[in-house]
Amino acid sequence: MKWGFSFLSLAVLVSGCANVSEINESLPTMNVISGKKPHEYAQCLSEKLAGSRGALQIQPHKDGLRVIVPLKFSSGPSAVFDIEERSGGSSIKLHESMSNVPVRPKDVQNAATECISG
Template sequence: MKWGVVLLPLALAMTGCATVSEINESLPTMSVISGKKPLEYAHCLSEKLADSRGALQIEPQKDGVRVIVAQKYSSGPAAVFDIENRASGSSIKLHERISNVPIRPHDVRNAATECISG
């Protein structure tokens, strides 16, 4: 328990604020294909993350949608989903703000995985 008290503030201090474009410049932490269409996948994310992250920002893009997930404990974006339309579903790339911090919340990644199929 003591390590959690020490590591959490340290991890939060290291992360700082990031913009959507800065997050999108990082390598994707997940790149998958789903049988769901972009809006269907975005709706699934909204349902899965409603309790932990609140409303997601969904922006139409040329070939799909971009979903911006808010940070859990402060303002600003935490993750960006680029969801592009494909002939039989969509391709999904997840970019996370603190992708190199192992003790980050995993609710976004879990929701992304759960929404791939089903």
């Protein structure tokens, strides 16, 4: 248990050093298509993550939006959504700073999945 806590603490500290371009260089943890337009999907993410994260940064990006999710307990980005408009909806790519850590918080992944349809 002590080692697990130490590892998780180290992972949180290291992930705080990542910036948006470093996070975007990692392989996407989700790559899906939604029937929602980029602004609708971004609004859904904002609502779903309001209780567990700070304010999301929503920026114009290519043919859609980029949504930057802050870390849970410190400053800096935790995840980046690239949401591009396509006919009938959006294509969505999620990149996470701790994508290779199996015990990372799942609130971002859960919100991403819940916002795909509906």
